[in-house]
Amino acid sequence: MDKSAWRRGTIASWESGKGFLLGLLILCLVGGGTWLFTIKGLYLLPEKMCEGTLERGMVTQVLPQVRSAEDGSGRRGGGESFSFSCYVHTSSNASLWGRAQVRPVFHEQWVESYRGSGDHRIISVSADGIEALAQLEADDAVAALFVPCVPPVIPPYNASAPYAVITEVSVSGDTEATGRTLGQALTDIAYSLTEHAYELAECKKARNFPEELPRYEDS
Template sequence: MAENVVKGRKRTLAEYSGKRLVASLLGLAFVGTGIWFAVHYALTTGLDRLPDKMCEGTLERSTVKEVLPKARSADNGSGVDGAGYTLAFRCHVTTSGDSALSGEARVQPVSPKKWLEHYRGAGGQNHIIRVSAGDVEALARIDPDADTTSVYVPCEPPGVPSYNASQPYAVVAETRVDGAARAKGVPLRQTLTDFAYQLSQHAYELAECKARRDFPAELPLYKDR
């Protein structure tokens, strides 16, 4: 009987030691995982942790990283208002460093001439550069403080009221950077224009513009100026 008691104690000690070993290993695993996540977080930026694609596929993380400087954290969002001839689609990325990339594509009654005049400003005071592919036009307004780009795509939206039936409609997209930007000059303007082009194509589909359109794969590049 004493022998059985001794064996029982040995078995209990062995089981206890085994459980302690398992617990220790699990603890080390959790600690190791925590350290890995901490190091990974420290070595990556808020931009790295953004989704690969945002704003219903119109904006890629790589584009954001080209445009905005590194920041500890970043957030993104998008939204749709209205439908048809009142549709507006918006997208933004904001960072803890007070920099933001934003854009909007809106269906509105405007001719190419009026669109251009708007960005040139009164008396043509604003300096702009332009490119086009067929009837799709793009421009960049060169501003010392903040570059703005826009894309114009003719559109025949459904539901236009009779009092506006004779007006030319278009999807007009505009993109901009607020705060510090990583890119400068032509590279920044080109990237912003490409983003605006993606927004305009998406809004064209959302608004159900009547004429089916084969969009060019990309718009021409701005000349180096």
């Protein structure tokens, strides 16, 4: 083989190798982009949502990684009929939803509404007149909070009824956590919504909410 033929063969091999490396680089970039697009949905949510009550870190404890997600919140009514809602919907079948509302309700009735026929396993904690519970064996995982509240105005027909801010947070579809861990995460979200709603509803009795409620594992 003369030098010219050898040089042409070397150049051709080098060009072929360069093309292979370039193709591999493009594949990695496309694959990496697809990976980011597929699982980064939750991390593209705002750091704080729902008027600052819901942190992104709370969401990632509950919902699995998805392609895309959206959040939202809303207020309705005022005083004895006030409600505040918060949600995160995802491109998969997983969703997180919560609502805190002021309602006339007896504590015993509230508890029984979650205990149901006895098929649901309930865990609960309380502190400073605030009670939280979680259903561990429901079709959709649920956490709820109860905080007594005296609205600024009470209708005459409910003058003797006790009022409270009652909050429920639930998750449907696939979840990142399960069991007691999931119940704790949902309860922490419910607690944050409750504290916010208590202030917005202008409940008469000033209340110092603890930094957090006791953990379920300690109960």
